[in-house]
Amino acid sequence: MAKIVTIVIVVLIAATAVFGFRWYSYVSNTDSPYDEVGIEINSRLPARLNQWGCDKLHATFGNVVPPYGCAAGDGTTWR
Template identity: 55%
Template sequence: MKTLVRLLLTIALAVVVVTGFRWYRYVTNTDSPYDEVGITFNNVMPGSINRWGCAKLKTTFSNSLPPYGCAAGDGRQWK
């Protein structure tokens, strides 16, 4: 039983680390703000983390349309 709990905790930690790294790589990229996986990860992040990610993307891609989750009411303005 102890081994099973340790295995499950290790898997959960690995998922969190991989997901977090993938999200961070998306918000600090310089290629495109329209990566589908990155948009999904950023959109499901808690409020303050999502706002930070959107601010990083806005700094890099301020002349582009914002991706889903970073757009204001009309979809053409950054939050």
């Protein structure tokens, strides 16, 4: 039983590291705010992490239409 718990913990840590790295790479990029995987990860994160990611993207790409998850109610302005 202990071996199964260890394997589950290792898999959870690895998945968190992979998704965390992928998300941070997306919000700190300078190429485009429209990466599909990055948008999905960012839009599904808790509000505080999502807002931090959107703020970081807005600082880099403030003059373009925001990606899904970072738009205000009208869909064309950053929140």
